[in-house]
Amino acid sequence: MKAPLWAPWRMEYILGPKDKTRCVFCEAVAARGDDLRERRVLVVTDRCAILLNTYPFNSSHLLVVPHAHVSDLEEMSPEDHAAMWSLVRETAIRLRRAVGAQGINVGMNLGQVAGAGIADHAHVHLVPRWLGDTNFMPVLADVHVMPEYLDETWRKLHPYFADLPGRRAPLG
Numbered sequence: 001m002k003a004p005l006w007a008p009w010r011m012e013y014i015l016g017p018k019d020k021t022r023c024v025f026c027e028a029v030a031a032r033g034d035d036l037r038e039r040r041v042l043v044v045t046d047r048c049a050i051l052l053n054t055y056p057f058n059s060s061h062l063l064v065v066p067h068a069h070v071s072d073l074e075e076m077s078p079e080d081h082a083a084m085w086s087l088v089r090e091t092a093i094r095l096r097r098a099v100g101a102q103g104i105n106v107g108m109n110l111g112q113v114a115g116a117g118i119a120d121h122a123h124v125h126l127v128p129r130w131l132g133d134t135n136f137m138p139v140l141a142d143v144h145v146m147p148e149y150l151d152e153t154w155r156k157l158h159p160y161f162a163d164l165p166g167r168r169a170p171l172g
Ligand SMILES: [Zn+2]
Pocket: 023, 024, 025, 026, 027, 068, 069, 070, 120, 121
């Protein structure tokens, strides 16, 4: 990254208590109806899902998550692996269109020491970048990204992903 993004609201996640008995990604790929909107899932395809990161590094930070709860690439079936990277490409194309990103950081953090927040369920990050970006997300005083802002972003991105076959919440 040319300029590291400063995202203090992520401290809430980093320092917050973790419930090891639940996996938010498994819950997201299994979600139905309104729950998909509440979890800010754009689409659940046959093998993966695309959702907004609740603790974004930048506006419209998306995640591509396989259904399979596996921590590493080598544990993933060849079919899941191929489907995930194919969906990363489809996501990058739509993200550029939707938000006019000038660049996108695409990557995985495999393992806790590599910086993975949710190390047990592998996922790919897509962080759109603009020249001179940083700090244009509305943030609450106690450094949360405003939930209303994440909802608005979900609504803005939703139509751009409507052509991908899968399960989704209506725009409503
Ligand atoms: Zn999981």
